[in-house]
Amino acid sequence: MRAAGVVAVIAFLCVVVALVSLMQGTPDLSVGEVLEALFGSESEGNRQFIVRNLRLPRVVGGVVAGAMLGASGAVMQDTLRNPLAGPELIGVSAGASLAVTTIIAFRLPFPGIALPIAALLAGLVTGTVILSLVSLKSNPMRMLLVGAAFTALLNALVIAVITLAPNFGGVSVIYRFLVGSLSDVQWEEVRLVAPWTVTLLAIFLLAGRPLNILKLGDEVAEGLGVGVRRTRAVLFAGAVLLVAPVIAIAGPIGFIALVSPHIVRRLLRTSDARIVVPLSAVMGAILVLAADMAARLALHPHEIAVGLWTVVLGAPALLVLMQRGLLRRRALS
Amino acid sequence: MTATSLGTRRRDAAANPAVRARWILVTLGALLLAVMCAYVMLGPVIFGPDQVWKALINQADEVFHRISVWEVRVPRVLIAALAGAMLACSGAFLQSVLRNPLAAPATVGVTQGAVLGAVLALAISYGTEGAMDDLNAFVPMAAIAGGLIAGGLVYALSYRRAGTDPIRMILTGVIVAAAVSSVTSFIVLVSGSTIDSIVRWLVGSLGTRTWDHLIFLVPVAVLILPLVVMVIPLANALQLGDATSVSLGLRTEVARGIILMTAVVLAAGSISVVGGIAFLGLIAPHLARTLVGSDLRRLLVCSALVGAIILVSADLLARVFSLDWIPFWEIQTESGSRVPVGAFTALVGAPFFLYLMRERMR
Numbered sequence: 001m002r003a004a005g006v007v008a009v010i011a012f013l014c015v016v017v018a019l020v021s022l023m024q025g026t027p028d029l030s031v032g033e034v035l036e037a038l039f040g041s042e043s044e045g046n047r048q049f050i051v052r053n054l055r056l057p058r059v060v061g062g063v064v065a066g067a068m069l070g071a072s073g074a075v076m077q078d079t080l081r082n083p084l085a086g087p088e089l090i091g092v093s094a095g096a097s098l099a100v101t102t103i104i105a106f107r108l109p110f111p112g113i114a115l116p117i118a119a120l121l122a123g124l125v126t127g128t129v130i131l132s133l134v135s136l137k138s139n140p141m142r143m144l145l146v147g148a149a150f151t152a153l154l155n156a157l158v159i160a161v162i163t164l165a166p167n168f169g170g171v172s173v174i175y176r177f178l179v180g181s182l183s184d185v186q187w188e189e190v191r192l193v194a195p196w197t198v199t200l201l202a203i204f205l206l207a208g209r210p211l212n213i214l215k216l217g218d219e220v221a222e223g224l225g226v227g228v229r230r231t232r233a234v235l236f237a238g239a240v241l242l243v244a245p246v247i248a249i250a251g252p253i254g255f256i257a258l259v260s261p262h263i264v265r266r267l268l269r270t271s272d273a274r275i276v277v278p279l280s281a282v283m284g285a286i287l288v289l290a291a292d293m294a295a296r297l298a299l300h301p302h303e304i305a306v307g308l309w310t311v312v313l314g315a316p317a318l319l320v321l322m323q324r325g326l327l328r329r330r331a332l333s
Numbered sequence: 334m335t336a337t338s339l340g341t342r343r344r345d346a347a348a349n350p351a352v353r354a355r356w357i358l359v360t361l362g363a364l365l366l367a368v369m370c371a372y373v374m375l376g377p378v379i380f381g382p383d384q385v386w387k388a389l390i391n392q393a394d395e396v397f398h399r400i401s402v403w404e405v406r407v408p409r410v411l412i413a414a415l416a417g418a419m420l421a422c423s424g425a426f427l428q429s430v431l432r433n434p435l436a437a438p439a440t441v442g443v444t445q446g447a448v449l450g451a452v453l454a455l456a457i458s459y460g461t462e463g464a465m466d467d468l469n470a471f472v473p474m475a476a477i478a479g480g481l482i483a484g485g486l487v488y489a490l491s492y493r494r495a496g497t498d499p500i501r502m503i504l505t506g507v508i509v510a511a512a513v514s515s516v517t518s519f520i521v522l523v524s525g526s527t528i529d530s531i532v533r534w535l536v537g538s539l540g541t542r543t544w545d546h547l548i549f550l551v552p553v554a555v556l557i558l559p560l561v562v563m564v565i566p567l568a569n570a571l572q573l574g575d576a577t578s579v580s581l582g583l584r585t586e587v588a589r590g591i592i593l594m595t596a597v598v599l600a601a602g603s604i605s606v607v608g609g610i611a612f613l614g615l616i617a618p619h620l621a622r623t624l625v626g627s628d629l630r631r632l633l634v635c636s637a638l639v640g641a642i643i644l645v646s647a648d649l650l651a652r653v654f655s656l657d658w659i660p661f662w663e664i665q666t667e668s669g670s671r672v673p674v675g676a677f678t679a680l681v682g683a684p685f686f687l688y689l690m691r692e693r694m695r
Binding site for chain 2: 159304318
């Protein structure tokens with residue numbers, strides 16, 4: 001009963017946050033006006049244009065990005081059996097970001113469709129390199145430190161690429177690739193991500209069972225007839241697959257993937273991957289939308305990149321996780 | 334040096350650690366001088382030694398030579414050497430006192446705190462005029478305050494009754510650093526600054542640094558020097574472990590506090606001028622320790638030399654790498670749009686950090 005209640009509340013919250021972020025801005029609109037602009041056939045063209053072409057793509061982009069990140073974090077944490085796993089902490093995001101930056105900064109002749117694919121390949125490469133440096137049984141903190149070193153390295157390279165590129169001036173562009181920002185998301189970008197949401201559905205439908213089995217430990221999983229190495233590799237690739245398009249359109253928005261699964265697990269008091277993965281997606285969408293609203297409204301004429309908010313709010317959450325000793329228990333197992 | 338090699342070479346004068354260290358220091362000094370000379374000679378225009386000399390004594394063949402040497406390269410190489418030396422010394426102090434091989438200004442949050450302090454001071458004093466590239470007397474002070482607060486926070490969060498666990502401390506440092514850097518980015522973004530300042534405060538860069546900036550670096554270095562000399566024996570005693578140093582009559586917590594503050598001031602002073610240069614404070618002391626051992630009297634001098642050599646040569650590489658002659662990139666040669674030196678130190682430093690972690694976790 002509790003679970004159903006929580007699910008309903010989370011879903012409701014997501015819709016509310018989406019509506020509120022459609023209302024905010026110049027001009028501020030009421031709920032009725034937003035709904036009318038969205039669904040009404042003929043209203044004042046101006047308002048309809050603002051809602052449908054300026055705000056809606058950003059909200060939809062935020063929902064999709066948050067959902068993919070949240071699901072990806074849940075999958076990674078269970079796959080690697082590491083409560084600190086997340087694309088931004090194990091270097092996947094930074095690697096993908098470097099690839100996208102290089103293509104955009106040097107205007108390499110790739111079509112827009114190729115951006116998520118390049119991000120995917122680079123993310124897979126960095127992820128694999130980092131995972132090969134840490135064994136899964138070692139202290140989860142170690143993966144985080146290795147990931148931090150790689151992220152520092154790759155971020156420095158991102159900045160180097162940006163400084164080398166000809167006439168690549170926009171400050172917002174730098175922040176998009178370093179911390180993540182939704183300010184450039186329009187329908188075109190949303191269209192770029194849309195096909196990849198198929199991955200999201202596939203993960204929801206197919207990954208729950210193998211994830212639950214992987215969590216039992218390698219020996220038990222082998223005993224149940226699951227090829228541990230292969231399953232783990234496929235699921236990890238799936239998780240990177242979820243992150244890549246987000247980075248291509250919005251950059252490496254941090255901490256959403258790490259925090260959403262933890263919130264969901266805590267709220268529902270379950271770690272059943274079949275429930276946690278989809279709900280982490282919804283939770284990720286809520287968090288990204290809320291952070292993006294803060295990004296747009298907090299210092300109004302200026303817009304603060306959404307990724308900055310998520311890091312400022314997410315880092316203390318991570319510290320709390322550490323202080324509670326949540327990690328040490330896992331480290332011993 | 335192992336016991337056996339010490340035994341076989343006992344009669345050899347070079348095996349005496351003090352003599353050996355002296356030779357190493359002299360060699361490093363010569364190397365630093367050589368790198369600095371190369372730095373002044375190389376660049377978009379390559380000067381011969383005679384031209385450099387003429388430019389230095391104000392007898393250059395062309396005005397352009399004098400400006401290039403005297404107003405661009407010489408101050409920049411001096412800043413690089415001094416800032417590198419200060420960062421490296423700070424790292425050496427942190428590693429010895431915290432007895433943590435992974436400690437460095439950037440891994441315990443001091444760097445990011447100092448950058449935040451500097452950026453705050455700049456934003457307050459210049460408002461939104463976009464003048465993040467300049468300096469005033471408050472900046473180094475704010476950087477020191479920021480470094481102390483962030484470093485203290487990390488220390489407090491990672492402190493347990495049994496002292497600080499090295500890995501835990503670095504992890505806390507990394508997380509606090511991430512949050513603090515985001516706040517820095519906020520401020521840099523809101524104050525509408527140039528790419529140049531973004532690059533400097535986020536990865537560290539020597540671009541557009543001139544005599545004006547050296548003037549802010551020197552006083553910090555000069556003022557802190559006596560303190561550095563005074564705390565060396567304390568730090569040496571602390572290295573022996575808390576129990577031993579207590580029995581030597583040392584109040585360990587007080588001594589540790591003083592030394593950590595010295596380290597923060599050293600790091601923050603250099604950061605307020607060149608920005609948050611990554612990993613230098615980690616690598617240089619390690620290299621120095623393999624060269625001269627862990628006696629801080631030698632270790633500090635050696636770290637300073639190694640740090641200066643690394644930063645000068647990294648910036649030399651960064652400048653050479655962003656020259657016009659790389660044909661199709663159409664790179665602008667204003668100092669603002671060059672590859673930041675911080676990108677180069679990160680390139681070397683991140684693999685080194687991983688290597689240290691691997692050693693540590695064995």
